[in-house]
Amino acid sequence: MAKHFLGDTVVLLGRSLRHITRSPDTIITTAVMPIAMMLMFVYVFGGAIRTGSDSYVNYMLPGILLITVASGIAYTAFRLFTDMKGGIFERFQSMPIARSSVLWAHVLTSLVANLISLVVVVLVALLMGFRSAAGAPAWLAVAGILILFTLALTWIAVIPGLSAKTMEGASAFSYPLIFLPFLSSAFVPTDTMPGPVRAFAEHQPVTSIVNAIRDLFTEQPVGTDIWTALAWCVGILIVAFAFAMRTYRRKIS
């Protein structure tokens, strides 16, 4: 069946993308929460936060982008869960298709949907005064990091999407992921945090990813942060992929 893998994935991707265009609210609700946070942080708290950066929007946008992805993947789990519950998943699995293309179509849909939400959030940030002098290579690097991050979180989302018993269970996993950026350098520099919190903040994945993206936007040398960020993304991706595939194999055998 491997010869059909690409074709089948494309057909199924077309199907889930159609779901998104039929219910664009999933893109909008994904983007609304990060935008609301951005407004609140910039216009309410921002004046009181000392970041050493001239513009607070510039400072916090990287963290907001990660929150966007973290809230977007809840829909990935939701879409997969709906397929599992409705029986269409079983129909696909009993058909002469490349079986794993069912999963890959969902993963690629997640990537497309999250990238659209990210573009929306960046556009709003531009309206709010976000500016970056970064050239094309830096933007490409940012896009690359965000794609890796989205894929890593998407494979995490696949696990509850396949195994959850209820709709709530399928999407609740994303709350801690949305919260993680608050315990990082995303909104305030870590050096004002008390010891243990600071230790956690400085060694969790979000901080290195946020720092790398921030340095790319401000044309600073990225230093070791980018390698730490990439290592985290790839590491999470591999582990989540392995667990997701194990869950998947258990489901189909």
Add this chain to the structure above:
Amino acid sequence: MTTQQAPAIQVQGLEKSYKDLRVLRGVDFDVARGSIFALLGSNGAGKTTAVKILSTLLKADAGTARVNGFDVATQAAGVRESISLTGQFAAVDEILSGRENLVLVARLRHLRNPGRIADDLLARFSLTDAAARKVGTYSGGMRRRLDIAMSLIGNPPVIFLDEPTTGLDPQARIEVWQAVKELAVQGTTVLLTTQYLDEAEHLADRIAILHEGRIIVNGTLTELKQLLPPAKVEYVEKQPTLEDVFLTLVGTDGKNGDARRTPQVSTDQ
């Protein structure tokens, strides 16, 4: 291969347990090509488990099963080429339209002209008027009809229908029965599970009763009837059943512009 002569489905000593629960305890049956075979049993008898094993969604703990000559354990790809599964819940995409659902399946079966295949099936199942509507707006009967239409794409020689009429109203049930009968006329082998005795009686060439994980009887309706003492002749006043009354009053045409050839029943006294 000599698959032409062999039965379409051969099941021998099939066993399956979920942890301590022994769902199938050695199931044996054959289904002849082009026949309708009903697996009858109450809820939890193991009907769905058997269908899932035959459609390669589950692995059996013991026993063998061949579908269209292919072993379900070792030749799963061949089995999937030969079958279509209509599960217990209508496996349709609610967000897509009826036509898009059919095109999707036709494309996944790598067929040419998916659009034409879809249009033909829409016409055959009286769904042309609803073709462009989201399936989420369909009635239960329309959904089931679409579901069965999706199963016919690619003309698989064997079709599994797992409780095809559970949860349907009497009219929709008759529509589904009609569709199943048409299948058998065209030479498709149908394995159907049901908990409704009259459904098995109406549709099936052979009936097997699955009880506590085993087939306890297997035969034609006449053979099954002979298991009981011969019928006594009694004179009973024939009262219409509530189903007769209901179908007479509401008409059996369905309200979705169906052009079915159902005889019109007169309501005049």
